[in-house]
Amino acid sequence: MTEKRSSFIETMLSRGFMHQCTDLDALDELARNGTVVAYIGFDCTADSLHVGSLLQIMALRWLQQTGHKPIVLMGGGTTKVGDPSGKDEQRKLLDDEGIARNMAGIRRIFDRFLSFDDGPSGAIMANNADWLDRLAYIPFLRDIGRHFSVNRMLTQDSVKLRLDRDQPLSFLEFNYMVLQAYDFVELGRRYGCQLQMGGSDQWGNIVSGVDLGRRVDNRALYGLTTPLITTASGAKMGKTAQGAVWLNEERLPAFDYWQFWRNTEDADVGRFLRLFTDLPLAEIARLEAMPGSEINEAKKILATEATALCHGRAAAEAAAETARKVFVEGGIGGELPVVEIARDALANGIPAFEALVRAGLAASNGEARRLIKGGGARVNDEAFAQETRAVSLADLNADGIIKLSAGKKRHALLKAV
RNA sequence: GGAGGGGUGGCCGAGCGGUCAAUGGCAGCAGACUGUAAAUCUGCCGACGAAUGUCUACGUAGGUUCGAAUCCUACCCCCUCCA
Numbered sequence: 001m002t003e004k005r006s007s008f009i010e011t012m013l014s015r016g017f018m019h020q021c022t023d024l025d026a027l028d029e030l031a032r033n034g035t036v037v038a039y040i041g042f043d044c045t046a047d048s049l050h051v052g053s054l055l056q057i058m059a060l061r062w063l064q065q066t067g068h069k070p071i072v073l074m075g076g077g078t079t080k081v082g083d084p085s086g087k088d089e090q091r092k093l094l095d096d097e098g099i100a101r102n103m104a105g106i107r108r109i110f111d112r113f114l115s116f117d118d119g120p121s122g123a124i125m126a127n128n129a130d131w132l133d134r135l136a137y138i139p140f141l142r143d144i145g146r147h148f149s150v151n152r153m154l155t156q157d158s159v160k161l162r163l164d165r166d167q168p169l170s171f172l173e174f175n176y177m178v179l180q181a182y183d184f185v186e187l188g189r190r191y192g193c194q195l196q197m198g199g200s201d202q203w204g205n206i207v208s209g210v211d212l213g214r215r216v217d218n219r220a221l222y223g224l225t226t227p228l229i230t231t232a233s234g235a236k237m238g239k240t241a242q243g244a245v246w247l248n249e250e251r252l253p254a255f256d257y258w259q260f261w262r263n264t265e266d267a268d269v270g271r272f273l274r275l276f277t278d279l280p281l282a283e284i285a286r287l288e289a290m291p292g293s294e295i296n297e298a299k300k301i302l303a304t305e306a307t308a309l310c311h312g313r314a315a316a317e318a319a320a321e322t323a324r325k326v327f328v329e330g331g332i333g334g335e336l337p338v339v340e341i342a343r344d345a346l347a348n349g350i351p352a353f354e355a356l357v358r359a360g361l362a363a364s365n366g367e368a369r370r371l372i373k374g375g376g377a378r379v380n381d382e383a384f385a386q387e388t389r390a391v392s393l394a395d396l397n398a399d400g401i402i403k404l405s406a407g408k409k410r411h412a413l414l415k416a417v
Numbered sequence: 418g419g420a421g422g423g424g425u426g427g428c429c430g431a432g433c434g435g436u437c438a439a440u441g442g443c444a445g446c447a448g449a450c451u452g453u454a455a456a457u458c459u460g461c462c463g464a465c466g467a468a469u470g471u472c473u474a475c476g477u478a479g480g481u482u483c484g485a486a487u488c489c490u491a492c493c494c495c496c497u498c499c500a
Contacts, residue, residue, distance in 0.1 A: 267454090269454095295454080345496080366466095409453055
């Protein structure tokens with residue numbers, strides 16, 4: 001291919017989203033000559049998505065930014081089946097009510113990243129329960145099932161892994177890939193969808209859909225997968241002290257989200273800027289070239305840009321400002337979590353370990369005690385070793401606030417009321 | 418349905434009558450060094466308690482025993498082979 005690539009494919013390649021594609025040149029051609037309708041499926045196993053899905057979300061975002069039409073497919077139907085990919089054990093089955101609740105939560109996240117307008121590239125939100133729930137078993141088997149070879153299904157990684165490890169795989173889960181393949185066909189019929197994207201672990205399922213589309217509808221479908229993102233030291237991305245890095249404010253405050261990105265490893269800064277921000281590549285090249293500790297400036301930009309996409313510019317700026325106050329000045333910032341405590345209780349003094357638990361900095365009294373004994377606890381930035389040290393009115397600052405810290409990075413404020 | 422194997426702390430995985438709140442690894446938390454990085458080193462890592470300590474835990478329910486994660490019985494779940 002000597003012709004100039006479509007901006008969509010060009011972006012996917014240059015920003016690091018491309019892992020595998022069923023037919024890159026043909027897809028490129030398609031994107032150059034018209035609007036590509038593409039989808040990514042998301043299961044509704046929780047009421048939010050976490051950074052693990054962010055790459056997929058950004059892929060849809062770029063698709064839209066380059067003039068194409070994204071479909072967000074909610075797995076209202078497939079969630080009832082459970083994807084065996086990457087799971088050692090069968091997932092707990094969710095009921096309709098739980099799935100509906102989760103879908104509502106996830107929907108809100110996409111409002112930030114995509115534009116659901118009526119234009120030619122306006123995003124669509126679909127739910128595969130709309131067609132999967134109504135499938136008639138025998139007709140489905142005859143029309144769709146006959147195109148699947150069990151022999152080949154058994155060689156799929158998702159299935160093979162379970163079998164090799166002597167772990168159970170129910171017939172229900174075994175059907176997952178059939179249903180996902182059918183989703184692709186159904187979206188092709190309904191919306192003219194020709195491309196499915198997904199993580200690299202979805203390759204098998206995606207290819208099944210491409211094959212199925214050709215067989216039942218004689219339609220050319222394409223698949224594109226994104227690489228599995230790990231940190232430079234090999235860890236899976238998206239875990240922090242508190243657990244998964246969620247994308248909604250209720251589960252993970254914007255400040256903590258900002259902190260997550262701020263703590264990116266040096267070696268990941270450039271890659272993450274390309275994947276998780278909209279910054280131009282030239283600018284990113286400049287940032288990632290920063291030597292030594294100057295790279296911290298690039299991390300701050302990464303944090304602010306990534307947070308702005310997910311929580312809005314204002315929240316991102318506020319998080320950055322709090323971080324500056326807390327880490328540079330060693331003071332107090334507005335975005336730190338605040339826990340209210342009765343003035344009367346403080347008058348009597350409460351033990352420091354209990355204060356730490358109340359502030360959410362320790363899960364149990366024992367944990368708080370250990371933290372203190374280990375020298376990691378501070379009241380108003382003063383370290384102390386006596387776990388029964390009382391926190392009292394005397395510790396209040398002029399604004400009636402006490403700053404508690406567990407280590408250098410975790411802080412909370414107690415406010416007397 | 419039959420035969421055999423197995424279910425241990427967030428995960429993996431030892432232990433197979435007392436010295437077991439249970440070896441080890443991973444993950445996690447804190448400290449040191451730094452740059453809110455990585456790597457490295459150190460400490461911690463069931464709950465409650467100021468504490469000798471108390472409680473809860475080795476699939477579930479009983480039992481044997483001075484004493485059980487360890488032995489017995491029943492049940493549940495998983496795996497393999499046979500039908």
